[in-house]
Amino acid sequence: MRHQTHGPGPEADGRAEALRLVRVTKTYGTGGDGGDTAVRALDDITLSLPAGTFTAVMGPSGSGKSTLLHCAAGLDRPDSGLVVVDGEEMTGGTGAARGEAALTKFRRTRVGFVFQQYNLLPTLTVAQNTVLPLKLAGRRVNRARVEQILASVGLGDRLGHRPDQLSGGQCQRVAIARALVTEPSVIFADEPTGALDTRSARDVLRLLQEAVRVHGRTVVMVTHDPVAASYADAVQFLADGRLAGRMPAPTVDAVAERLAHLGDDTLTEV
Template identity: 60%
Template structure:
């Protein structure tokens, strides 16, 4: 199905914990088929931003849309189903099931969603991340980079409208991190995927089409067509 409009949209989203506002009136639209990085100093609201934008948490006020769906109008069961069917997640800690092999881990979102597991689709997405020959391996038999590639395949197997990646390279060495970021870039360029990457790493952010900078729970800057040097320069301005 082809959708018009942004993949994700936030309208005056605020998330408060008592008197403290982790997000303070954030509005933004993420274009379909785009790769956006989100950066900010510790405590800037990056994790809260990701949680609210992806439906993992509900904002105190404001509205979040995935496509044309207002998340605030969904009951918890409906929201769970939307996250399972229309959103992919990649986390720093991989979050693979140790007792399942690679194929089973990748197929898990399909099974949880009550969808038939298409072995061809699972094999295809594992081929895209270079693990077609590791279907029967368990996570403890894989390197950290291979585990993260399995996690990326799992996020992509449902053909979600958007993939949210939370510090996906934080536990990886630079070479392995570069490989994972290249695969995310390819998912955008070749498959038209939408990716939102939360990171503290300017090198990772430079793979994106644009970088948003958060500070004090607000978007304070945007950098288009980033390079490592331009991200570092803008980051110095945000954190000064």
């Protein structure tokens, strides 16, 4: 089963680059005598994603997919290598010139996030949660546009509701609206359907598709679910912190088959 996004795939020629990683490495632990085992979560990752594409990142538990997302999104710094978002260097490891304050500002303007647990503030309404990134960045809030975005994710009649008055699927729609409102170059989604029922998950995945083909965003989604991955334009596989192949136009069965044999033949193009 293939959930087509009705647009050119990520291999389309002449498309601007939204995200580039160059020889990115990340190690957790020191491996010293204190019993702290060093784990190479990312091992020399080089990757380029064109603008206006939807990429799923998949791999076994511990393969480095969440670390890849966190480093690419500026939530964590790589030990070495380069991360470029929308043509601007975001971080280049511990020696990067961009300090924490500048990095935070950069994330607020160029990057959007959708997490598994929504990360909504319980005391704020749907509308207030949605505009929070604008408020934090000191940017003007265009109320009409905010209402338009919330209507586009099916929450036009829920602006005054708080998270405890919403279903899980509705909370994730708020998170998507919040990610869209700053007009980011790239939206990073970390297991965005992991806490949802099948129908809500399908709705959220369609909204992420629309973020790409209607709003022109680039979406990078970490998922363990072949069904979720089938909504993407392409799947990038990871194994043991290294790239392990790419699958354009993924289907549920093809992704599941590839995952079952991941590691048998890493670094193979699909």
